[in-house]
Amino acid sequence: xxxRVPSHxxxxxxxxxxxxxxxxxxLRQALSEREPEGVWSDISVxxxxxxxxxxHEKFRQLQYEVHRFDIDSTRAQLIAYSIRVVTCISDDxxxxxxxxxxxxxxxxxxxxxxILQHRMVAIVGTRRATASGRAxxxxxxxxxxxAGIVVVSGLALGVDTAAHRGAxxxxxxxxxxxxxLDRCYPARHxxxxxxxxxxxxxxxxxxxxxxxAPFRFPMRNRLISAFSEIVVVVESGDTxxxxxxxxxxxxxxxxxxxxxGSPRVATxxxxxxxxxxxxxxxxxxxxVFDELGLSTSRQPVPQxxxxxxxxxxxxxxxxxxxxxxxxxxVERMSTTIGxxxxxxxELLRHQIITESNGWxxxxxxxxxxxKECQ
Amino acid sequence: MIASVTSATILGARGYSVQxxxxxxxxxxxFSMLGLPDEACREARDRVRAAVLSSGLNWPDQKITVxxxxxxxxxxxxxxxxxxxxxxxxxxxxxxxxxLAEICVIGELGLDGSIRSVPGVAPxxxxxxxxxxxxPADGVREARLVTSGRxxxxxxxxxxxxxxxxxxxxxxxxxxxxHESAVDLGPDLADVRGQPVARFALEVAAAGGHHLLFIGxxxxxxxxxxxxxxxxxxxxPHDLSxxxxxxxxxxxxxxxxxxxxxxxxxxxxxxxxxxPALVGGGAHYLRPGEISIAHGGVLFLDEMGQxxxxxxxxxxxxxxxGSISISRAxxxxxxxxxxxLVGATNPCPCGEGLRPGVCRCDERSRRRYLGRLSGPILxxxxxxxAVERSQVGELMATEPSESSATVAKRVERAxxxxxxxxxxxxxxxxxxxxxxxxxxxxxxxxxxxxxxDAGHLTGRGLHRVRRTARTIADLxxxxxxxxxxxHVEIALSLRTxxxxxxx
Numbered sequence: 001x002x003x004r005v006p007s008h009x010x011x012x013x014x015x016x017x018x019x020x021x022x023x024x025x026x027l028r029q030a031l032s033e034r035e036p037e038g039v040w041s042d043i044s045v046x047x048x049x050x051x052x053x054x055x056h057e058k059f060r061q062l063q064y065e066v067h068r069f070d071i072d073s074t075r076a077q078l079i080a081y082s083i084r085v086v087t088c089i090s091d092d093x094x095x096x097x098x099x100x101x102x103x104x105x106x107x108x109x110x111x112x113x114x115i116l117q118h119r120m121v122a123i124v125g126t127r128r129a130t131a132s133g134r135a136x137x138x139x140x141x142x143x144x145x146x147a148g149i150v151v152v153s154g155l156a157l158g159v160d161t162a163a164h165r166g167a168x169x170x171x172x173x174x175x176x177x178x179x180x181l182d183r184c185y186p187a188r189h190x191x192x193x194x195x196x197x198x199x200x201x202x203x204x205x206x207x208x209x210x211x212x213a214p215f216r217f218p219m220r221n222r223l224i225s226a227f228s229e230i231v232v233v234v235e236s237g238d239t240x241x242x243x244x245x246x247x248x249x250x251x252x253x254x255x256x257x258x259x260x261g262s263p264r265v266a267t268x269x270x271x272x273x274x275x276x277x278x279x280x281x282x283x284x285x286x287x288v289f290d291e292l293g294l295s296t297s298r299q300p301v302p303q304x305x306x307x308x309x310x311x312x313x314x315x316x317x318x319x320x321x322x323x324x325x326x327x328x329x330v331e332r333m334s335t336t337i338g339x340x341x342x343x344x345x346e347l348l349r350h351q352i353i354t355e356s357n358g359w360x361x362x363x364x365x366x367x368x369x370x371k372e373c374q
Numbered sequence: 375m376i377a378s379v380t381s382a383t384i385l386g387a388r389g390y391s392v393q394x395x396x397x398x399x400x401x402x403x404x405f406s407m408l409g410l411p412d413e414a415c416r417e418a419r420d421r422v423r424a425a426v427l428s429s430g431l432n433w434p435d436q437k438i439t440v441x442x443x444x445x446x447x448x449x450x451x452x453x454x455x456x457x458x459x460x461x462x463x464x465x466x467x468x469x470x471x472x473x474l475a476e477i478c479v480i481g482e483l484g485l486d487g488s489i490r491s492v493p494g495v496a497p498x499x500x501x502x503x504x505x506x507x508x509x510p511a512d513g514v515r516e517a518r519l520v521t522s523g524r525x526x527x528x529x530x531x532x533x534x535x536x537x538x539x540x541x542x543x544x545x546x547x548x549x550x551x552x553h554e555s556a557v558d559l560g561p562d563l564a565d566v567r568g569q570p571v572a573r574f575a576l577e578v579a580a581a582g583g584h585h586l587l588f589i590g591x592x593x594x595x596x597x598x599x600x601x602x603x604x605x606x607x608x609x610x611p612h613d614l615s616x617x618x619x620x621x622x623x624x625x626x627x628x629x630x631x632x633x634x635x636x637x638x639x640x641x642x643x644x645x646x647x648x649x650p651a652l653v654g655g656g657a658h659y660l661r662p663g664e665i666s667i668a669h670g671g672v673l674f675l676d677e678m679g680q681x682x683x684x685x686x687x688x689x690x691x692x693x694x695x696g697s698i699s700i701s702r703a704x705x706x707x708x709x710x711x712x713x714x715l716v717g718a719t720n721p722c723p724c725g726e727g728l729r730p731g732v733c734r735c736d737e738r739s740r741r742r743y744l745g746r747l748s749g750p751i752l753x754x755x756x757x758x759x760a761v762e763r764s765q766v767g768e769l770m771a772t773e774p775s776e777s778s779a780t781v782a783k784r785v786e787r788a789x790x791x792x793x794x795x796x797x798x799x800x801x802x803x804x805x806x807x808x809x810x811x812x813x814x815x816x817x818x819x820x821x822x823x824x825x826x827d828a829g830h831l832t833g834r835g836l837h838r839v840r841r842t843a844r845t846i847a848d849l850x851x852x853x854x855x856x857x858x859x860x861h862v863e864i865a866l867s868l869r870t871x872x873x874x875x876x877x
Binding site for chain 1: 568569570571572574589721729730732733734736737759760761762824860863864866867870
């Protein structure tokens with residue numbers, strides 16, 4: 001593996017973003033006039049053009065920080081994690097963000113930056129996803145990725161990770177995170193993070209060393225919506241980060257699509273509300289392709305590897321409404337445990353349903369067909 | 375003058391013989407007691423003096439020395455009051471020495487001279503099972519269970535002195551009440567609406583002696599179900615019944631009117647219980663804990679995740695061996711503790727039952743919550759059943775559910791079947807004999823192998839599933855000796871994996 005040595009401009013840009021007295025807005029203003037090195041030396045010597053952007057107190061603090069700054073350790077960090085830095089005025093800055101009123105002054109990237117050249121679709125949703133929500137996200141991501149679309153998401157638990165996994169299986173994905181690129185949050189996703197940062201792309205507007213914090217996640221959601229042409233919300237409750245992403249997307253004129261669900265399922269209340277308010281429903285991946293202006297020659301064909309018969313039909317029907325325990329299934333079938341258990345076990349074996357913590361759910365979404373990956 | 379009275383004291387659930395020696399002689403008037411009496415025992419001095427005086431008897435103005443032999447052994451409780459009083463009376467010749475020859479005495483005294491009951495009469499009397507005993511009136515029935523000698527009582531010290539001198543009568547004890555029927559007036563399973571799987575799990579637990587864990591949100595009826603388990607179980611066999619009586623007596627639990635504990639006990643300690651309260655202990659007395667009081671019956675731990683993890687882990691030894699050994703610097707006792715464990719827990723802090731998409735808990739707090747139940751303990755549960763709140767329709771249903779009496783009949787039949795086969799319950803089939811007692815059909819073997827291959831089942835889990843399947847097969851209307859795939863399938867489904875996804 002060749003080690004990429006960042007240019008001095010990159011290191012200084014990273015250093016500027018690390019200053020605690022520097023706000024993104026001020027930095028954006030400063031960078032629109034001067035190169036990063038210029039801004040740095042302007043602060044250092046206290047030139048009027050930069051001094052006027054700050055209050056007296058703030059500027060003294062800024063100068064103090066600049067004078068004490070250990071720029072070598074920043075360089076070492078960028079090298080160690082092979083992080084690339086782009087400023088909002090550089091040519092590498094993603095085109096999708098260039099016109100954005102709230103664009104980050106500096107972006108940190110890790111992985112394959114050619115991914116930024118492709119069309120992007122965001123798949124987001126709740127962390128507390130149901131099995132069917134996760135399956136839907138995975139299958140949507142697989143098919144979009146297979147068609148050459150980059151799937152953007154936030155590397156959170158639940159829907160986000162399901163989307164990343166699906167996309168990695170069939171194509172490319174990009175993860176936008178709310179902390180420095182030197183760490184993985186949530187820590188449990190280290191393996192997914194490693195894979196994305198090596199072969200795909202991880203994006204952050206925060207310098208290395210930044211810990212995750214609640215206020216950074218809405219900002220990350222803003223970035224997700226800014227990158228994507230379409231934001232698909234797979235599952236969401238009444239309140240949730242994915243609804244923030246959807247709102248940000250609408251403000252930027254992006255298309256918001258949502259996967260409809262049963263009104264009895266709490267994780268579908270957010271997506272159903274989006275559809276009521278005008279978001280386009282996703283009834284199959286074809287709807288997303290249509291929205292992207294891509295033709296879908298292959299129409300989704302319902303996949304059935306296993307013929308469902310007899311009581312199994314009723315069970316699948318009940319589970320398509322809501323998730324149930326064995327107890328509830330036995331009651332609804334009004335028969336003995338023995339008979340229900342045999343059918344349920346067969347459905348589990350064919351992966352038509354899943355069980356977690358005693359609750360049964362439908363695992364195969366009836367929504368998206370299982371298109372093969374290339 | 376010197377006098378000696380035979381009595382007993384208690385340590386753990388066992389009695390120890392104590393010889394109470396009283397010397398009354400010249401010297402500065404006073405009262406000293408030797409032989410490691412504990413605080414309650416030492417206070418006998420003042421109780422005895424007041425009781426003797428209020429009974430119209432004389433208290434000697436002399437030096438009184440009481441020795442409790444053997445002297446190295448700590449004496450606890452107030453049961454030695456009466457022997458000390460009688461000793462003083464004999465030593466001062468207010469009572470003829472031969473009156474108490476070959477008679478053992480226990481009892482506490484009130485200041486007015488009344489004789490009061492003490493805990494642990496049965497184990498204490500059991501120390502001299504052929505002797506004649508004088509015990510408090512409340513303890514006569516339980517004393518008669520363990521001694522072949524005569525057991526008598528009076529209500530007060532005065533009456534006792536007169537009766538011993540032959541000038542007064544003994545107290546009478548009404549004949550013991552006839553034994554109540556097996557399913558007495560306990561809560562009935564018919565009150566539980568819906569919950570077919572949980573009810574079935576309860577039936578399997580009762581029939582096979584399997585430990586059972588209910589996982590579900592508050593208000594889903596976990597406690598209601600668990601409380602009904604003892605009423606599905608048959609009466610205790612005589613020797614077990616006697617053991618349970620001894621332990622309960624030693625722990626000061628109120629015994630049934632007949633004196634003998636015939637029904638399996640049900641104990642539900644609160645989750646703030648300390649380890650000594652649960653497994654037994656204390657500095658000197660070594661009182662039996664809840665697990666020993668539940669000997670032969672059901673120990674129900676509600677909100678199991680809220681118990682201190684160290685307390686729960688104390689249960690492991692008892693679950694393994696059916697008894698618990700407690701050691702202190704001075705003593706070592708082994709208490710019986712063969713109980714059926716029924717646990718109930720919320721699956722997560724929010725209590726929504728891990729219902730997908732509804733539960734608001736994040737992964738970490740869920741794991742921390744269930745992590746409080748250590749793996750080894752979770753593994754002891756053959757049956758783990760998710761329960762959820764009943765729906766309105768079920769609550770309002772007019773059709774009554776099956777009653778405890780009906781289920782108890784099936785349970786008894788299955789238990790008898792298991793007993794004839796292996797001499798115990800199905801849950802206690804030893805691993806070495808599982809092939810002999812729980813043979814599998816070919817289809818059942820295939821099913822279990824698939825489950826093992828998929829990594830859903832461990833070796834230990836396999837044996838537990840086989841034992842449960844054995845019980846399920848025994849509960850069939852026409853039980854077969856060979857366990858079928860269906861039985862295995864049900865056994866697997868009654869063993870919900872927590873925190874793992876099964877596909």
